[in-house]
């Protein structure tokens with residue numbers, strides 16, 4: 163989702179001349195009331211038939227910053243869906259249109275109070291409707307004046323993640339918004355991209371942060387024990403069940419449960435999990451009564467669950483239930499601008515493990531790290547750095563310490579001009595040093611730079627004169 167699109171460029175046009183657009187969502191049959199109420203006013207009305215359609219229209223950046231929701235049905239699933247839509251689009255001001263009876267219902271009253279800018283009752287009073295719409299529009303225009311404040315809310319430190327590239331900024335923003343609602347989330351993406359970290363960040367940013375966060379790898383559970391691990395058992399439920407045991411779902415009460423590798427959950431357990439997601443009750447094995455548990459479920463999979471559905475390995479109904487909201491941390495190769503920051507972060511983290519004379523990465527290492535495809539993503543990066551810190555016997559970590567051969571440079575068809583200059587510079591210095599028996603003064607003369615500059619460049623490229631001289 164590109165949030166930048168949604169901010170109005172206020173320098174282009176004065177606020178008052180912005181088009182008046184309103185998005186109407188909810189009960190179709192009452193749409194005509196809105197039409198009538200806004201009949202002669204200069205509002206461009208668009209209708210969305212469901213939450214998804216509304217989200218697409220808003221996401222398109224078409225400036226539907228003012229929306230009306232016609233609240234007729236008290237179905238709780240509908241309110242949950244609407245809550246998500248509202249939370250995911252804080253740039254939109256929502257007006258509720260309610261019939262006088264519904265507004266007497268406690269749940270509806272609380273909901274309207276919490277999530278709407280204002281409410282109107284049916285039948286609509288045209289003057290009041292236009293007045294409130296205008297006020298809502300002005301509020302959204304005011305918040306559009308300070309987009310940077312809005313964007314700065316999402317910081318990597320808050321998320322416990324490293325990386326500030328635009329894709330990560332968008333991920334942080336989605337995490338923050340998703341954290342505010344209680345629906346299940348499906349976290350997909352390649353292995354080692356940080357799916358578990360994303361789950362933790364959702365928990366930490368959510369109102370559940372003071373409750374427990376429990377993670378379980380569905381693929382690592384012995385099949386015979388899964389039922390009891392997830393749902394618990396009563397004393398004597400099976401041979402060896404010496405006493406009552408709470409399952410992980412119950413132990414996570416008030417918090418967030420992260421089900422990693424959900425695709426590995428056996429089909430019979432998928433049925434039980436679906437039941438839990440629908441009614442929030444658990445049945446301990448051997449128990450006759452259900453227990454209500456308040457847990458938010460986040461699930462992750464690195465296998466394609468849609469493919470697993472086709473192969474009858476994953477239930478489609480469970481997939482749709484889990485996939486209310488989806489997040490996909492990007493693979494490392496799609497955010498190579500973050501690599502230096504991540505590498506330095508982990509270098510500092512592991513340097514404290516033992517005193518080391520290694521001071522950092524050579525320029526060439528950093529260059530090759532940016533060019534490498536990282537099939538194992540951040541996990542692979544961490545492992546290579548840890549290995550390099552053990553193997554390195556120089557001040558700076560070289561490509562060979564990381565196991566990144568120089569030939570990878572040629573496997574990439576694209577090299578930036580800056581990278582090409584860097585490589586040419588390094589190669590000229592190495593050649594000159596070799597010609598001059600590693601005498602810096604002579605090489606500096608030959609290359610027409612000062613000795614101080616050459617020392618700086620030697621350091622920058624991680625050239626170890628002593629080692630290279632001995633190798634000659």
Ligand SMILES: Nc1ncnc2c1ncn2[C@@H]1O[C@H](COP(=O)(O)OP(=O)(O)OP(=O)(O)O)[C@@H](O)[C@H]1O
Pocket residue numbers: 322323324325351352353354355356357358359360422463464540541544
């Ligand atoms: N943005 C990030 N910043 C810092 N560390 C990260 C980031 N993303 C991932 N990591 C680290 O990378 C390692 C792998 O992350 P994680 O286990 O969350 O990946 P995953 O996608 O769940 O992998 P898998 O699919 O194999 O379970 C962890 O050590 C994690 O701390």
